Amino acid sequence: MSFNKLLERQIKKYLPEDYFLEEHLNRFIQAVHDSYEEYERDRKLFNHAFACSEKEYMEINEQLKREAKLKHASIQHLKETINKFKGSDDLNYNETDDLSDIINYLEHELQEKKKADILLQQSEKRLRLALQTIDDNVWEYHFPSRTMTFAVNEKSILDLDRNVYEGNENLVWWQTIVEEDRPIAIETFQKYMSGEISKHCVEYRVKLKDGSTRWILNRGGVISKSKNGKPVTIIGTLTDIQNYKNIQGELTATANRLSHLLINLQTGVLLEDENGKVVLTNKKFTDFFAYPGSPETLVGIECTELYESSTALFKHPLEFITNTARHLKARQPVNNEELKMADGRVLERNYIPLFIDDVYRGHLWTYNDITERKRSEIKLKRQEEKYRSIIANMNLGLIEVDLEQNIRYVNQSFCFMSGYEEHELIGQNASDLFVKEENKEMVENKNDLRQTGLSDAYEMNVNTKHSDSHWWLVSGAPLYNDKQQHIGSIGIHLDITEQKMLQRQLEEAKKIAEKSVHAKDLFLANMSHEIRTPMNAILGMSKQLQKTILNQQQQSFLEIIGTAAENLLVIINDILDFSKLEAGKVTLEEIGFNMHDLVTNTSRVLKLKAEEKGLMFEVTVHPGVANVLKGDPYRINQVLMNLLSNSIKFTKRGRVALECMLYRSKPDLQELDIIISDTGKGMDEAYLKNLFNKFSQEDESIARSYGGTGLGMSIVKQLVELMNGTIEVQSKKGEGTTVTIQLSFPKGSESDLPKKDNSHVEAHILADKKILVVEDNEMNRIVAETILNQYGATISEAVNGMDAIDALRHNHFDIVLMDIQMPVMDGLEATRHVRQELASNIPIIALTANAVKGEMEKCIQAGMNDYLSKPFEEEDLIRLIAKWLGRETHFGPVKLTEVTDTPLYDLCKLKQITRGDEKFIIKMLQVFISETTTSLTNLEQAFEQKDIKQVQFLAHRMKSSLNNLNICSAGSIAEKIEKGDWAACDFPALQKQIIALRKVIDKVIPMIMADYAELHC
Template structure:
């Protein structure tokens, strides 16, 4: 704006509008304009003065004085111009108005302005001095000329001086700004130009001369605008905030560490801002209130929503909300507020309001689970009440002593315990009177713990007035006065002299019992060895004798011997199993098995026994039972065999049934219920209570009539419980018995099933191999030698460990079969000599009749390679020897690959199962024919109903029996029907498979009947 415009404003200000003539004023202004430069130049001079040195400032001031004199001359001209206005008839003014007075007034104003200019100059000097002492740098930006002026001082944060901008009015300021921050300055000036802002406050980094960067704070605002509202000039300051940024970074890091600490606290934390929104919480908080998702998902949520959603978790939801609202309103700290949860938990809550410079900025909630502490407090209170009652009603000695152990109080019971009267005790030192020298150190430690506020109980051998052999149980605690000052100790005493005597007697009895248990274990181990040793010979030689040519009578006698030996072995195993169960030495397998096959095979063995007695024997398995479960099939079989044998044994007429039901089917497990019921003699209710006791039989006639050890049911119960199952028995005399077993198994896959050993042992697999047989029992040597020679081995014998060591020292052998229990030197010691003294690596296999758990581990630790318990199966022994000789038994394809001349069925497996018993074979074949006939009929009926589940189940049942007779073609078809996924409409392929199976069966059965004329179709 020019000086003429400014003057125009002044005239309008001081002249009434009625006397103002636009035309005359225009001429006047033009005259003034001729005398003065444009006001804009004055303004630039002023700005320049603002940034100049003091000498330059004086020169400009002199120039301004000259300008003031010119202005004074202009005023004189103004007087003349106004006098001319008086002759203009169009001017309207009051007669009393004197324009000369107005001119005088204007002159006065100019004088005042001159004074003001002088004051301004002084003020500017002070301002420059002030600016030179502060860190902020003042700047001014002029939009029309796009120039930036700085008032640079000695502490310029830009490290500039006035020459930097001298003659460089178009210097772009933001060239000194860091490139990635330049958009901040550009956006700010753009917003000024668009009229979006009239002031600003931004932060960015600038480049210094040394290449470093510095954070600055830029603040400013518009001080002049154009008529259209556009900004003309803005003025502002630059402030060095680098230290602030450094501190802010440290604070941020500290805040992050604090945040991390809060998040990982075992205390539930909820931090809210002043608007009631979540700022921070942690996992413990979300766990307490069962909020889904991570703690981060709650940030920004209105906290009132959290309070309301959590209120239902408390025993008194409304009270929880009221208390919470009151705390938020009052904004006063709250500590240790207890909140009772509906699920029985107790939370302790703290409320901490946050104020910064007396301004409320939010609050912090903390939650701790004090459920255990509350329970402990309740329990402690109960115990205190209990002990107070005990002290009041029982003969417990109570004593109080000061810090020097001087007695202050005793009750009558303590006097009776100690043998002293009350007057003999008060004031005396308790430690000197009762504590023996060996317990002095203990009492010092107890006194120190009382100083720390600790209570405890301990036993102590004490001196009394009449004896020095008494024992007291002392419960001591610190004693406080009303001001909670520690003033001594209080003790409750119980005379436990008799208990200590009993304790000593019990310790002696325990030692005797341990010796007895050890003796029993040793006896069982010896009995196991001594009984199994002849059993091994009996069973081994019986099997070798079966390979010879025998007449019918000899076969019968041999079967009786084998049966008797196996029954005796069952009794031995029962005794050993029970002993191992009692000692906790039985462990369970965890392998895959097929429950359908297990139950089918178990029942097949016992079905003939039931049918021989004329009993109906029925077995059913729920088709939903998984094909592969994981557990111990051998122990399950042992349980089922025992229970089914009992049912058949004690049932004279009627039926025996086994049902396997599915109780619960989970994704990864199944709960099964196995029910075995019979119509036998049953049991009295009184005997049922003792059914599972060891050696338990209802009366002596049971043992005479049926035999048995009376250990079976006890073993069954312990095995079931070892498998985490339950067993219940319901029975009534004369009406039969029902046994229910409930077991749970994890589901498995085909890969969990144990691999079947299909290897074939060749007749000369041990040819040219020298075997050292170390065995003190002559019968066992004969058995082993007979077996081994059949496979081409050369046998040398030793009857004890010493002979074995000498033999290995002097001769070469390929493998050693070592007995464990032998005279002179046992097998374990002999093995250690062979390994340590002879440094021999010859394979050593333990052959032991000791079936007690831990025997194998002892053998391996002694240096043996493997273990086989007696009596053993011939093929197991040969396979084990072949394994360690590097002659693995191999699979013989000739045994399984069918040729065109291969018969449709093969009874070799059945003959092996029945041991060649023709009568038994006939019965088994008759069962096969009946079941197969019923199975084909059932398949057709199930297919007509399109009941695929039943079709698969029946095919599965038929597959097992077909496989046992090696009817491979039919078994393969049954397997396809069971495993295929039938989905086509009408199931034409399935129908053809059933027809094909029926066709094969129709051919095979007549062939079997032709070979065995006794069979009936």
């Protein structure tokens, strides 16, 4: 029976009778084949939807392989069974059982196939979902068909078109690869074909639609092979690594820079990889270990070879090898390991293991030559030991305390100072032990300062073990530990007990010295008063006597009296000038002057005296000396007058000469040599050494024969040095003397010279005024009465302050002339009584013989209105009284005409007062020059010190002198300064007035000096 028949008969048991067995069986078999082919298609679709998760893909792939294998085995078994049935003629075969087994088996296989389909669909859904969440492009290449399929998701950053490349044999994928990189892809596929590789990972650039290029990472592997082992399908991914490449480029550049830095670093560097081979080293490393060649020649060498070849360089080779091996094995950082070299050097080594993602990738060695540092440390340690020894044994006591003032360390000197042994001090509280109760608060404040990091020094009376009268100088500072934490204080102590005793002695000596200075000042004041009091009478009466008709002999006697009195006055002025210089109260002007005119005017004053003695008097000024220099012409004149006077005084015959030579000229400066020479008596060489000492004269006969105080040359030297100059004296006994002064002056211009200012003041007459003269010296009362009666004043007298108060209480007076030093009650106390008890504002003018500095201020503070020192000039007295009685009348400047100019000043008023006495006029001009210059300088100093009261007083004092010479503009300015109500906000305006006053005075003084010289001749 045929197989078909047998199969039909068996199947009919399970199928309807009219069912055609062979047709349905063939259909069933065909369905099985279709199911298998559907499975193959599903598998391909699955491969196309390759997921980013390789692990999941491999699991699903293995499961599909197992299912395919089972399906293939079942179909093969079915075919074998059917073929067996078809070829069998054995009618005894149990056909029903066999066919039933086949049908059951086929039904079972169909059920398993359905389950696999469901599993495949679920896996496919998971894979597609996974593909949609990743950025990579999944691809599959089929070698037999040479087609490439892409799974491009929406998030893909590659600009690829699946429709263009998928399955298109003409458009090969690598045609989008940049031409220079295309050989990489071709070579990779060739290796797959040859069986050399089964997976790959390569990088190359691809072109996108917009023409730009990007770097791609291509990874993949074989998923199916043919029976002969050739690859059939490759699946892989494309990853955009452009950003990585950009970063890699930056890292490469940075690495290059770092490499360059390491190569040129002054630290020896050795970089090894995980295999112990040299990756990088530098020149310093090769220098340290004397390796020949450049550092590049060491790259790739086994580092163990380097270690072994350099062991001879080390002082302890075995130790070096052992430690190096231990570090490499431990892979732990090592810092500041010292290596002693055989040649005496000391190297410092650091070991740094390198890990990337917890994977060991190599290590870095750094070497530094610390030989000099070690030598310095050794030296420092020796010095530290030395200084510790010094501190331990020095005379300065050293103590360290903690924050609670507990003693932690003391040196031997501190023990000696305090009287305690070291074991008695350690642990004790320093404050409780040494600080007295009255100093507790101060010490607490010092400890607070230490908390803020401040150091200071202070003196303190302390308790020691055996005494409570010791003084210590304590220098304290905060104490820190190695971590810069404040842990206490450190103090250095010096026993200054003896110094404190000396200090007390010095303080007592200072008090004695101050008393001595006060006694000196008092002596000068008394001397000035005692000498000036009779001098006032002598000069005053001499002036009055000159107004009478005298015969020739009487006139001669009077001149002798006047000369003697003037010489005595010069002595007094020298003493006072010297006191000012010693006190540093003399200041210098800096105004424009003409050296030619100054020297000429000075010589005119003294030329007459020289000619009277029959001496030749020569004056020479070098033509190169600038027309205008800037300095103090008045002090220069004082120096020249003093030196020329000495030369004339000590020269009996011959000549006296003054030469002004140009020593050196610079663009803005000239240095002058002023040489004064004579043929006088000269000096011994031994005396020259003491020439400039105060009160110095060669012998007692000098004072007897020539007079003087011995202060002149001392004053000259101090004035020259005050002008930053030098003075040198050469002399030989019996041959004369040469004095050379070297001074430097800035060059000036015509604008720096004082300008003339025309002004005019009309004189006033004093009359019908009642004046109270308070004076204990009868001669001075007579002088005052004689002078004042001539001007029509009514005079009353009082011999002391008490009488003056009584007279003022019972009588009316217009003004008071008050002496200062009087018995019973002095002038200052009397003035205070007048102002306070009598509440009187009557003008009081001080007439005092005390001309020392500060006397005027005392008078003003006591309530006096003005001050006049004795001996006074008649004109000064009348001018001062007239001013305070309001008897001055000022006129404005006289109008100029085209033909003549009104002079800046005139002597009409002065001649009227002196009745034409030229000698008196000369004296008045000399006094005006001296006092006005000094007063103006003092006024400017008072303004700088903001002493406005003193400024007004000095302006008041100058005003009368200016008006007597008809210097109207200056007198008007002085009056504004005196009577102005100057507040702080008005100081700029006051300063302008003072500057204006200075300009007028600077203009008029040279003119007055010229007239003075002319009159004197």
